Every structure is written in structure tokens, then in C-alpha cells.
Amino acid sequence: xxTPERRIYLDHSATTPVDPRVVEAMAPYWSAVFGNSExxxxxxxxxxxALERARQTVADVLGCRPAxxxxxxxxxxxxxxxxxxxxxxxxxxxxxxxxVTTPVEHHAVGRTADQLRDLxxxxxxxxxxxxxxxxxPDDVAAAIRPDTIxxxxxxxxxxxxxxxxxxEIGRICRERGVPFHSDAVQAAGRLPLNVKDLNVDLMALSxxxxxxxxxxxxxxxxxxTPFVSLLTGGDHERGRRPGTVNVAGAVGLATxxxxxxxxxxxxxxxxxxxxxxLIEGVLxxxxxxxxxxxxxxxLAHYARFAFRGVEGxxxxxxxxxxxxxxxxxxxxxxxxxxxxxxLAAMGxxxxxxxxxxxxxxxxxxxxxxxxxxxxILPGIIERLRSE
Ligand code: PLP
Numbered sequence: 001x002x003t004p005e006r007r008i009y010l011d012h013s014a015t016t017p018v019d020p021r022v023v024e025a026m027a028p029y030w031s032a033v034f035g036n037s038e039x040x041x042x043x044x045x046x047x048x049x050a051l052e053r054a055r056q057t058v059a060d061v062l063g064c065r066p067a068x069x070x071x072x073x074x075x076x077x078x079x080x081x082x083x084x085x086x087x088x089x090x091x092x093x094x095x096x097x098x099x100v101t102t103p104v105e106h107h108a109v110g111r112t113a114d115q116l117r118d119l120x121x122x123x124x125x126x127x128x129x130x131x132x133x134x135x136x137p138d139d140v141a142a143a144i145r146p147d148t149i150x151x152x153x154x155x156x157x158x159x160x161x162x163x164x165x166x167x168e169i170g171r172i173c174r175e176r177g178v179p180f181h182s183d184a185v186q187a188a189g190r191l192p193l194n195v196k197d198l199n200v201d202l203m204a205l206s207x208x209x210x211x212x213x214x215x216x217x218x219x220x221x222x223x224x225t226p227f228v229s230l231l232t233g234g235d236h237e238r239g240r241r242p243g244t245v246n247v248a249g250a251v252g253l254a255t256x257x258x259x260x261x262x263x264x265x266x267x268x269x270x271x272x273x274x275x276x277x278l279i280e281g282v283l284x285x286x287x288x289x290x291x292x293x294x295x296x297x298x299l300a301h302y303a304r305f306a307f308r309g310v311e312g313x314x315x316x317x318x319x320x321x322x323x324x325x326x327x328x329x330x331x332x333x334x335x336x337x338x339x340x341x342x343l344a345a346m347g348x349x350x351x352x353x354x355x356x357x358x359x360x361x362x363x364x365x366x367x368x369x370x371x372x373x374x375x376i377l378p379g380i381i382e383r384l385r386s387e
Contacts, residue, residue: 004321006323007325008323008325008369008372008373009364010324010326010360011327011358011360012361013209013301013327014360017363017364018208019256019259021255021259022211022212022213022255023252025251026213026249026252026255035047037051037244038234038235038236038244047247050251051245051250053254054250055069055071055250057255057257058253058254061193061261062193062195062220064196064220065223068220068221069218069219070218070220071216071250072216073217073246074216074217075108075204075206075217077241078206078217079108079109079183081240082181083099083112083116083150083152085221085227085229086202086226086227087149088228089228090149090150095149095226096148097123097147097149098122099113099116099122099123099124099152100144101126101127101151101152101153102126102345103126103341103342104133104162105153106158108204109152127143127153128345129345131347132162132346133157133342133345134164135164135165135169137168140173141172144172144176148178150178150179151169151179153166153180154184154185154186155182155183155187155193156184156187156191157342158186160293160342161298161299161301161302161303163297163298164182166182166200171199173201174199179225180199181200181202181203181204182204184203184205185209186299187299188209188257188260189209189211189256189264190210190260190264190268202220202222202225203219203220204219205253207252207253211259211363212252212256213249213253215249216246216249216252219240219241227240229241267300267363268300269300271362271365274361277370281370282377285377286305288309289305289306290306290307290352291304291305292305292346301361302358303358303359303360303361304357305356305357305358305359306343306353306355306356307355307357307381308351308355310385312355314384315380318384319376319377319380324372324373324376326357327358328356328358339353339356340353
């Protein structure tokens with residue numbers, strides 16, 4: 001088996017490489033400035049100062065107060081913290097028992113809602129999505145009841161890249177006095193995320209999706225949102241996320257978020273052009289192919305296809321042998337022979353759904369990468385169909 005001359009990475013929604021500028025910004029916080037940010041001495045103060053500068057940077061990008069930012073160990077943890085934090089607070093005050101969400105959430109939200117239902121007796125309503133994976137805000141309004149304690153709708157979907165009408169859903173929740181959480185893990189660095197414009201009360205982000213380090217995320221929690229910490233321990237993060245804080249990670253997240261925001265418009269225009277060329281080229285050259293997700297309301301770097309009569313996993317392996325890294329769906333759903341739950345919720349039948357391919361572009365990609373995919377992909381699909 002020959003090794004491809006050049007590897008092309010087209011799986012930026014799974015993770016991104018850390019930007020060298022982020023690595024540089026983090027460098028002092030491993031050994032030189034290593035104190036515990038909770039310690040009173042000078043070592044601790046230096047770490048605490050760096051942490052609070054990072055918090056301020058994040059707050060500037062999100063348009064919120066620094067005290068409303070809680071650093072976490074991942075996007076998954078931030079989502080868990082949001083759902084459990086609000087649900088437990090509601091349980092303590094007897095405010096209600098009902099959660100509204102969608103069938104296309106990442107497992108970090110979907111399985112957390114299931115667990116709250118199955119183990120803790122909460123009731124969960126899933127509002128439907130249309131064939132493009134979009135929620136209708138009117139359906140959210142209709143699902144809210146007097147005992148609804150939380151609505152959770154993701155900002156952009158990780159499988160198909162469909163962007164939800166978050167500001168409109170948030171407006172409805174605000175009017176009805178229901179806390180609104182949005183998982184913005186895939187949207188960060190790609191869409192404007194001013195929490196006031198989006199009308200969110202809670203929002204989850206993860207640094208490794210926008211050229212920051214792995215193992216650090218954050219949860220925005222709007223002031224006065226009823227909230228109980230998931231973990232118990234010390235007073236870190238104002239008691240909302242006890243545990244010695246990963247200062248280097250927080251600095252990395254903040255630097256990556258600032259850079260992503262500064263470069264967002266130019267990079268969005270560039271990626272959109274590449275993505276549209278990719279979409280047009282694939283649909284024109286592969287028979288029985290479709291784009292899944294919304295035609296316009298989609299993240300600029302996302303192209304997700306369905307091909308009839310092909311298995312997504314076989315396709316991903318064949319592309320990998322040619323040096324192209326792609327995904328058949330969500331990274332954590334890999335290896336499952338069934339069509340993904342997201343495509344199923346969108347009404348994509350199994351015949352098409354199992355033959356799916358997600359290509360997500362990023363900083364390192366250029367026209368030559370798109371041309372290479374268009375050169376290789378039609379032949380691979382033809383071969384797989386004939387086997
Ligand atoms: N939410 C969404 C939409 C995601 O795409 C992911 C990761 O793929 C997560 C949450 C989980 O983030 P993390 O990998 O930081 O746990």
C-alpha cells in the first residue's frame with residue numbers, strides 16, 4: 001500500500017490543530033507561572049491575574065460580564081453543567097419538572113436530558129426539526145408549559161452544520177421566563193456569539209473546535225440564572241465548577257477565541273467560497289448524491305453529503321487511503337451501521353443516510369484540497385457501488 005504524498009485534513013468539526021499563536025500565549029503558564037489561582041501568595045496571584053485576563057477576553061467577545069464565565073474541562077462538561085445546574089436548581093425550588101430540547105442535539109445535551117428524565121424523573125419534550133434540520137421557533141413556543149424549567153437548542157448542528165434560529169427562540173424563552181441554553185460548540189469562531197443578541201441564558205463552548213487546546217471549555221451563565229453546581233468542592237469559578245483551574249487552558253481558550261473573532265469575517269468568506277465549490281463539484285460529478293442540512297443557514301465550513309448505495313464508513317476509509325481525512329458523521333457516532341439519529345430526525349431514509357460524508361474545512365485548506373477531493377471522490381464512490 002502506497003503512502004499518500006500529502007494528507008488533507010477535512011474534519012475540522014471533530015477537532016482543529018492548536019494555532020501556534022495560542023501555543024505561544026499558553027507557554028508561560030506551564031512552568032514559569034504555575035501557581036494555583038486560589039493561592040494567596042505571589043505565585044497564586046500571578047496565575048489568578050492571568051485567569052482573570054482570560055475571563056475578560058472571553059467576556060469581551062461574548063458581550064457579557066467576566067463573572068458570568070465558568071471555565072470547564074470540555075464542551076461536554078459545559079453542557080452537562082448547564083442542564084444539571086438549571087434542573088437541580090428548579091428541583092430545589094419546586095419550580096417545575098419539564099425540559100424542552102430537540103432530537104438533533106449532540107449527545108452532551110441529548111443524553112444528559114435523557115439521564116435527567118430516566119434517573120431523576122424530569123419530563124423531556126423534543127420539538128421536531130424539518131428536513132433541513134431546523135427547529136421552528138413556534139414549535140418551541142407551543143412546547144413551553146407553566147412547569148417548563150429549561151429550553152436547550154444548539155446554535156449549529158455538529159453533523160450537518162445547520163444553524164438554528166437561536167435569537168428568536170431565546171426571545172420566546174425570555175418572554176415566558178424560561179432559562180435558555182444553547183450548545184454553541186460548533187458555532188464558536190464561526191458565527192457572532194454576542195449573548196445579548198442571541199438572548200441566551202447559558203451557552204457552552206469548547207476551545208479545541210476553534211484552534212485552541214483540548215480539555216478546556218466554558219459555560220456562560222447569565223447573572224441571576226437559577227443554578228446549582230454539578231460538582232462539589234472548593235470555591236473555584238465562584239463555586240460553580242470546583243477544582244483547581246487549568247490556567248494555561250483558559251489562556252489558550254481566550255486567545256483562540258479572540259483570534260477567531262478577529263479573523264472571523266475574512267475566514268468565513270474564504271471558507272464559504274471553498275465550501276460552495278466543493279458542494280457544486282460533488283453534486284455535479286457524483287450521481288445520486290445530495291446535500292444534507294440547510295442550503296443557506298449552514299456553517300461556512302460545512303459540507304455534508306448523502307450518497308445512495310454507499311456505506312459512509314467504507315467511503316471514509318477509502319478517502320483516508322488517498323490521504324483525505326473526512327468523517328461519515330459525528331466522530332463519536334463512528335462505526336455504527338445505522339443512519340445517524342440526526343439524519344433520521346430530519347427524515348433522511350436509511351438508504352441515503354448510511355452513505356453519508358461530512359467534510360469540514362479549516363485554516364489549512366485551499367483550492368488545491370478541494371480540487372483533489374473532486375478528482376478522487378467520484379471514482380471511489382463508483383468503485384464502492386460496484387463492489
Ligand atoms: N457539542 C457539540 C455540538 C459538539 O460538536 C461537541 C464535540 O464534538 C461537543 C458538544 C463536545 O465538546 P467536547 O469535545 O469539548 O467535549
